[in-house]
Amino acid sequence: MQRLQALAARVAISGSHHSFRPIARRPVHSSAGSGRSFPVQSLLWGSAFVFATSWVLKDKLHLDAPEDELPEDTRVDPATSIAFPTTLRIPSKVPLPTFTLVGLGVRTVSFLGIKVYSVGFYADLANPNLNIPKSATPDEKIEYIVRNTACVLRIMPTRATSYSHLRDGFMRALQARMRLCQQRGALTQEEEAGAQSPLRKFKSLFPNTPLAKHTPLDILLTAPEGSQPRSLIIRDLGSIQNDWVAREFVMAYFEGAGISPPLKQSVVDSLEPFGR
Structure with a gap:
């Protein structure tokens, strides 16, 4: 025995x-x-x-902690149950600021309302040069932040997808943004010509490989720095340097109701008390 x-x-x-x-x-x-x-x-x-x-x-x-035991420093998208940290620190050889979560929401497509991804908008709100006008409208506050400091869009797919699928959506958004700026007279011929090569490079950065469910894709807009063009950095994939493409990629998310109306509303609500 x-x-x-x-x-x-x-x-x-x-x-x-x-x-x-x-x-x-x-x-x-x-x-x-x-x-x-x-x-x-x-x-x-x-x-x-x-x-x-x-x-x-x-x-x-x-x-595996249950959802109700998530750390206090996260916010959860109610439409997808995907959690976002309230502060974001991105590893980099060049020091980057700590980004603050301004708002989040779900991106849906088609009449069926299929949830594609949750997206969080982060900004360097601690930037000492950031003086958001108190009298500005919500749209003006968003544009002021995008034009004057570093920002991040964190995209979290709700289901398995591919980089190429996301790339196609990004390109459609940029093309629509360019047409809108042309109609408004807000895009010079020089800016339009200068954006063509960066747009092609941006498209080429995305591989035809899968992107797993809930895998974060961070897209960083660098802060203005003198006469240097701003960069749009797709984490782990590469970057492009062009003021118009970098800035307007982020602005496309907030035009009208926005690519994600819940994101736009969340950001508007968060910025209401801001301003000097």
Whole structure:
């Protein structure tokens, strides 16, 4: 009996460090009518499996915290249950500011209302040169922030998608933005000509590879810096340098009701008390 207990302990410890594989064994026949008892080895493996499985499940339950136990420094998109940190720090060789979450919302497409991704808008609200006019309208406050400080759009797909699928949507938004600026007389011929090559490069940055569900895609608009063109940096993919493309990519999210109306409304609500 002591030998059996020692063997069971060794099997259980081994199982806690390695994944289980199906055990190949001969079919077990009922003891009724056969005169043979149930094999001791089967009982031993069964006990070890129950012990090790319960140990693994306990570990998983400990690691996977329920949604109502999320840290206080996150906000959750009510439409998708995707959480966004209230402050964002992006690793970089060049020091970047700590970004503050201004608003978030879901992007939906088609008449079926399919939820494509949640998007959070972050900005460097601690920038000492950022003086948001108190009398400005909500749209003017958003434009003032985009024009005068670094911003980030964090995109979190609600389901598995691909970089190329997102790229196509981004390109349509930029093309629509260019037509609108032309109609308003807000785009010079020089700006339009200068944007063509950066637009082609922007399109080429996105690989034809999958993007897993809930994987963050950060798109950073750098702050203005003298006469240098601003950059639009797609995290881990590359960047383009062009004032119009970089700025208007972000502004496209807030035109009218916005690419994501819930995002636009969330940002408007957050900026209401801002201004000097």
